Amino acid sequence: MPDGRLRAPLAPGSTIGILGSGQLGRMLAMAAARLGLKTHVYCEDSGPAFDVATHTTKAGFADRTALSAFAKVVNAVTYEFENVPLATAGHLAALVPVRPGTKALEVAQDRLTEKIFLTSLGIPVAPFRAVASEEEARTALAELGAAAILKTRRFGYDGKGQISLAPGDDAAAAWAAINARPAVLEQRLDFAAELSALIVRAQDGALAVYDCPINVHQNGILHRSSVPAGLPADDLARARQIGAAIADALDYIGVLAVEMFYLGPETAAAERLLVNEIAPRVHNSGHWTIDACGVSQFENHVRAVAGWPLGSTARHSAAEMTNLIGAAALDWHQLAREPGLCLHLYGKREARQGRKMGHVTRLVGGASAPKEKGKAANRSR
Numbered sequence: 001m002p003d004g005r006l007r008a009p010l011a012p013g014s015t016i017g018i019l020g021s022g023q024l025g026r027m028l029a030m031a032a033a034r035l036g037l038k039t040h041v042y043c044e045d046s047g048p049a050f051d052v053a054t055h056t057t058k059a060g061f062a063d064r065t066a067l068s069a070f071a072k073v074v075n076a077v078t079y080e081f082e083n084v085p086l087a088t089a090g091h092l093a094a095l096v097p098v099r100p101g102t103k104a105l106e107v108a109q110d111r112l113t114e115k116i117f118l119t120s121l122g123i124p125v126a127p128f129r130a131v132a133s134e135e136e137a138r139t140a141l142a143e144l145g146a147a148a149i150l151k152t153r154r155f156g157y158d159g160k161g162q163i164s165l166a167p168g169d170d171a172a173a174a175w176a177a178i179n180a181r182p183a184v185l186e187q188r189l190d191f192a193a194e195l196s197a198l199i200v201r202a203q204d205g206a207l208a209v210y211d212c213p214i215n216v217h218q219n220g221i222l223h224r225s226s227v228p229a230g231l232p233a234d235d236l237a238r239a240r241q242i243g244a245a246i247a248d249a250l251d252y253i254g255v256l257a258v259e260m261f262y263l264g265p266e267t268a269a270a271e272r273l274l275v276n277e278i279a280p281r282v283h284n285s286g287h288w289t290i291d292a293c294g295v296s297q298f299e300n301h302v303r304a305v306a307g308w309p310l311g312s313t314a315r316h317s318a319a320e321m322t323n324l325i326g327a328a329a330l331d332w333h334q335l336a337r338e339p340g341l342c343l344h345l346y347g348k349r350e351a352r353q354g355r356k357m358g359h360v361t362r363l364v365g366g367a368s369a370p371k372e373k374g375k376a377a378n379r380s381r
């Protein structure tokens with residue numbers, strides 16, 4: 001498979017390989033099953049996706065024998081997390097199409113590479129400095145001269161690997177707290193809102209874009225995503241354009257999520273939206289698409305990976321998705337009683353603190369959740 005392209009769409013009955021066994025893999029496998037496609041999940045550890053996939057392999061990402069065997073029995077490969085080692089993706093890509101592809105992985109795995117890439121496309125990001133030593137951490141904090149966040153370049157997620165700093169704070173202590181790992185120091189923005197662009201791009205370059213949700217984080221973890229976002233239409237169009245430009249630049253295949261900060265109407269239009277980070281995969285802020293759209297982000301990702309025509313990204317309802325984190329999922333019985341509530345549980349056994357156990361989506365505008373109706377109507381006006 002020298003260029004990684006599919007010659008023809010994968011027919012129902014074909015198998016999509018998924019690297020990673022988390023809830024995103026689980027929802028991808030469920031969407032694939034709906035289209036008559038089989039899935040084969042490959043991961044070092046068994047996880048929620050193992051419960052619903054057609055086949056599973058539990059083996060290391062450096063195990064070339066196991067990877068080659070996996071490549072033989074799948075028709076295309078995708079991944080549900082961005083820290084798939086490049087060597088793993090490269091090994092597979094020589095044998096079978098791997099989507100979205102290694103370039104997207106390379107960019108998204110490293111915050112510094114990502115910021116440089118975005119800047120090269122003319123897309124604004126928060127002011128930042130690369131930090132590779134204690135001395136550089138000190139200089140960077142002095143240069144930015146504002147509240148800032150020291151973030152490890154690699155392996156951060158859900159706010160992990162991040163230390164907040166105020167001007168004059170002890171940069172050396174922050175550097176030690178991230179275990180002296182290569183990092184970026186970025187200015188802490190006083191944003192009006194966070195939102196994300198959810199793009200899906202097909203092998204032939206066709207693009208479809210979901211409505212941008214507004215995202216609220218708590219302790220660095222996504223808490224809630226809502227659509228419609230209720231921001232000015234021009235700004236939302238710009239957010240979608242930024243997402244599309246990134247997908248095109250990466251020659252991307254599948255769903256791409258772009259997390260953004262919205263600085264508000266007082267800021268010049270061209271600088272109002274800054275990209276925080278990109279996720280080369282389906283994204284938590286797109287879970288509402290399962291219940292509020294005819295074709296979810298998961299199905300559209302599968303369609304793109306399988307070389308199918310993309311499905312409509314149109315939304316039939318306003319929606320509010322809330323993550324069930326840690327003990328919040330223990331209320332499942334109560335939640336199951338709520339009329340019109342769409343309940344999703346990932347089947348994880350231990351409700352550890354900070355762990356994403358499931359999510360709920362409340363639809364507004366259909367027959368459900370009448371008490372939310374007025375609120376959404378105001379927002380969408």
Ligand code: ADP
Nearest residue numbers: 126156157158159160186187188189217220276
């Ligand atoms: P992760 O990879 O853990 O998602 P992010 O860089 O997206 O890391 O940070 C998690 C959250 O922390 C963001 O969604 C946002 O709420 C907050 N945050 C991150 N960077 C900044 C910043 N520069 N200014 C203000 N808040 C930030």
Ligand code: MG
Nearest residue numbers: 158259276277
């Ligand atoms: Mg993030």
